[in-house]
Amino acid sequence: xxxxxxxxxxxxxxxxxxxxxxxxxxxxxxxxxxxxxxxxxxxxxxxxxxxxxxxxxxxxxxxxxxxxxxxxxxxxxxxxxxxxxxxxxxxxxxxxxxxxxxxxxxxxxxxxxxxxxxxxxxxxxxxxxxxxxxxxxxxxxxxxxxxxxxxxxxxxxxxxxxxxxxxxxxxxxxxxxxxxxxxxxxxxxxxxxxxxxxxxxxxxxxxxxxxxxxxxxxxxxxxxxxxxxxxxxxxxxxxxxxxxxxxxxxxxxxxxxxxxxxxxxxxxxxxxxxxxxxxxxxxxxxxxxxxxxxxxxxxxxxxxxxxxxxxxxxxxxxxxxxxxxxxxxxxxxxxxxxxxxxxxxxxxxxxxxxxxxxxxxx
Numbered sequence: 001x002x003x004x005x006x007x008x009x010x011x012x013x014x015x016x017x018x019x020x021x022x023x024x025x026x027x028x029x030x031x032x033x034x035x036x037x038x039x040x041x042x043x044x045x046x047x048x049x050x051x052x053x054x055x056x057x058x059x060x061x062x063x064x065x066x067x068x069x070x071x072x073x074x075x076x077x078x079x080x081x082x083x084x085x086x087x088x089x090x091x092x093x094x095x096x097x098x099x100x101x102x103x104x105x106x107x108x109x110x111x112x113x114x115x116x117x118x119x120x121x122x123x124x125x126x127x128x129x130x131x132x133x134x135x136x137x138x139x140x141x142x143x144x145x146x147x148x149x150x151x152x153x154x155x156x157x158x159x160x161x162x163x164x165x166x167x168x169x170x171x172x173x174x175x176x177x178x179x180x181x182x183x184x185x186x187x188x189x190x191x192x193x194x195x196x197x198x199x200x201x202x203x204x205x206x207x208x209x210x211x212x213x214x215x216x217x218x219x220x221x222x223x224x225x226x227x228x229x230x231x232x233x234x235x236x237x238x239x240x241x242x243x244x245x246x247x248x249x250x251x252x253x254x255x256x257x258x259x260x261x262x263x264x265x266x267x268x269x270x271x272x273x274x275x276x277x278x279x280x281x282x283x284x285x286x287x288x289x290x291x292x293x294x295x296x297x298x299x300x301x302x303x304x305x306x307x308x309x310x311x312x313x314x315x316x317x318x319x320x321x322x323x324x325x326x327x328x329x330x331x332x333x334x335x336x337x338x339x340x341x342x343x344x345x346x347x348x349x350x351x352x353x354x355x356x357x358x359x360x361x362x
Contacts, residue, residue, distance in 0.1 A: 016042060016096050017044065019083055020098050021049045031103060032103060040107060049082035052075055083097055128172075128229050138167050141183045149334075158349065171224075199255075213260040214317055218323070
């Protein structure tokens, strides 16, 4: 690991440490930094993790940015490992995980930090995330707050599978969510470390949901702050239809369920999840989508072959539990989002919310 450190101004105790993993796309990073340093009303530092990038971060242009550090690694750490190294080096009370292809509005960091200041039961919060390419539309990642169903399939207020909504202020009521995207997520540093940080074997995808599930097991909440806004390009590092992304999403989803559910919930919901995956394999084969069928199959094989690792992780996770499983289940969407979307044709969160309310899950 190599460290570049050039400070124009020294901030003794920054409120927020912004962590930016960088695996490539120097122009994207420049745009991200320019927007970040328009931030008003809060002290912050920035740590870039040059994660074995294909476009190295050169030193000279970075000298114009105060309180900036670059940690360079010659091997690929993945998103999870890069964030963990950044958090270890950070000095802020709050950590702001930020993708290098995101643009931050000037009040965003201040508003997110105020949300954490105002409620010590909230472990993490996310802004509203809009598309950088398609004006007025939500971003694919977690839009205006992430949710999850009982079988481990994530969706968001503003995006369900490939249906992305226009932002018309319909989700500006904010409130508690199940997860916020690692695209732009503010989290208390002490809780991040107490929960064990992002699970590095996940490498990328689902790792932030897994962490926030653990934080909720520890008795905390996750919040969306729609008045704070980040615009995100999306899929700049791993394309949305790539085999790697499909494989990691399915693999890590299985691992996340196994680690975080109580034994009773695991027995109750996991067989149905396996059935849904098997159905996805058969459907993909009939549709000629062999890449997806192989990704889901390979993820299942990895899961069963990795049982020693998964059991160890499950034991460590369950030791953190303070909240009862009943309370956790009230935060999870009670139906299958797969069946709601593909069979019942409910394509927006607004259409799903009435079902969630009827189960007392608000």
